Amino acid sequence: MVQFPADRLDAxxxxxxxATRRGVLERLGRADASISELAxxxxxxxxxxxxxxxxxxxxxxxxxxxxxxxxxCTLGRSRLADETAWIEAYRGLWASRFDALDRIVEELxxxxxxxxxxxxx
Amino acid sequence: MVQFPADRLDAxxxxxxxATRRGVLERLGRADASISELAxxxxxxxxxxxxxxxxxxxxxxxxxxxxxxxxxCTLGRSRLADETAWIEAYRGLWASRFDALDRIVEELxxxxxxxxxxxxx
DNA sequence: CGGAAACTGAACCATGTGGTTCAGTGTTTA
DNA sequence: TAAACACTGAACCACATGGTTCAGTTTCCG
Numbered sequence: 290m291v292q293f294p295a296d297r298l299d300a301x302x303x304x305x306x307x308a309t310r311r312g313v314l315e316r317l318g319r320a321d322a323s324i325s326e327l328a329x330x331x332x333x334x335x336x337x338x339x340x341x342x343x344x345x346x347x348x349x350x351x352x353x354x355x356x357x358x359x360x361x362c363t364l365g366r367s368r369l370a371d372e373t374a375w376i377e378a379y380r381g382l383w384a385s386r387f388d389a390l391d392r393i394v395e396e397l398x399x400x401x402x403x404x405x406x407x408x409x410x
Numbered sequence: 411m412v413q414f415p416a417d418r419l420d421a422x423x424x425x426x427x428x429a430t431r432r433g434v435l436e437r438l439g440r441a442d443a444s445i446s447e448l449a450x451x452x453x454x455x456x457x458x459x460x461x462x463x464x465x466x467x468x469x470x471x472x473x474x475x476x477x478x479x480x481x482x483c484t485l486g487r488s489r490l491a492d493e494t495a496w497i498e499a500y501r502g503l504w505a506s507r508f509d510a511l512d513r514i515v516e517e518l519x520x521x522x523x524x525x526x527x528x529x530x531x
Numbered sequence: 532c533g534g535a536a537a538c539t540g541a542a543c544c545a546t547g548t549g550g551t552t553c554a555g556t557g558t559t560t561a
Numbered sequence: 562t563a564a565a566c567a568c569t570g571a572a573c574c575a576c577a578t579g580g581t582t583c584a585g586t587t588t589c590c591g
Contacts, residue, residue: 295429295432298426298427298429298432299427299428299429302423302424302426302427303423303424303427305419305423305496305497306419306420306423306424306427307420307548307549308416308419308420309549311416311419311496314500315500318500323567323568324567324568325566325567325568333549333550333551334550334551334552335567335568335569336550336551336552336568336569336570337549337550337551339568339569340548340549340550341549344548355567355568357557357558357559357567358557358558358559358566358567358568359558359566359567359568360567360568372497373494373497373498373501375426375432376426376490376493376494376497377494379435379436379439379490380490380494424578428578428579430579444537444538445537445538446536446537446538454579454580454581455580455581455582456537456538456539457538457539457540457580457581457582458579458580458581460538460539461578461579461580462579465578476537476538478537478587478588478589479536479537479538479586479587479588479589480536480537480538480588481537481538
């Protein structure tokens with residue numbers, strides 16, 4: 290199995306595990322925004338929002354830049370490639386295991402109908 | 411944009427944000443295991459591992475069943491479809507934003523070479 | 532029956548999280 | 562220049578997390 294950088298996965302999955310932060314990403318997908326704009330949108334103090342942005346920034350999901358007195362947030366360079374890859378790898382495992390299970394169930398069902406001629410269920 | 415169930419996303423991303431838990435999923439992808447087996451594999455107390463399994467179970471990523479004195483853990487029914495879908499949706503956003511940026515950069519570069527005939531960089 | 536194995540639950544601990552307020556600092560703008 | 566604005570940092574709060582130990586309970590095996 291491919292090796293994934295645990296710390297990065299930790300950080301980005303943790304970042305994604307909060308609805309507000311997912312909302313911020315969604316918002317930044319539409320356009321860049323300042324901290325106060327985001328704070329306003331998500332009904333939160335400036336300080337609170339700054340923390341969220343900090344988490345997203347540390348996970349590489351957003352980058353920020355301060356010009357004058359306003360700090361502008363942009364979607365980061367990360368394209369979540371590793372995260373998708375991880376999930377996909379395990380979706381593969383899932384699938385194969387469940388397919389095997391499905392096949393067994395199917396076989397049992399067949400046998401049952403054949404042996405007992407049941408119509409129930 | 412499609413609506414995703416926030417609580418489920420919260421739970422599963424949080425579950426995935428821990429390396430031990432990702433390891434457990436990987437392990438269960440190979441074969442079912444008891445709590446003590448997992449605890450042993452990941453060098454942790456039974457009680458500690460039980461907590462991790464509890465988190466994974468609550469996120470729908472594993473299911474467990476107790477027979478006699480041993481509780482066996484299996485990959486859950488979840489195929490992480492929503493989670494992948496969420497990430498993919500935003501990978502789409504990411505891509506389009508960066509593509510736009512790339513196009514601008516490309517255009518600037520062209521213009522620069524054309525105007526100044528630079529070979530540097 | 533009696534001990535060991537496998538789990539369970541409560542309690543505890545250090546640390547992190549999501550939020551706040553309050554008191555700044557630096558930047559605009561009237 | 563003074564007020565307003567945008568952010569920053571420290572401190573605090575309640576609660577969650579990742580781990581432990583300890584004291585059970587249930588189940589298996591000899």
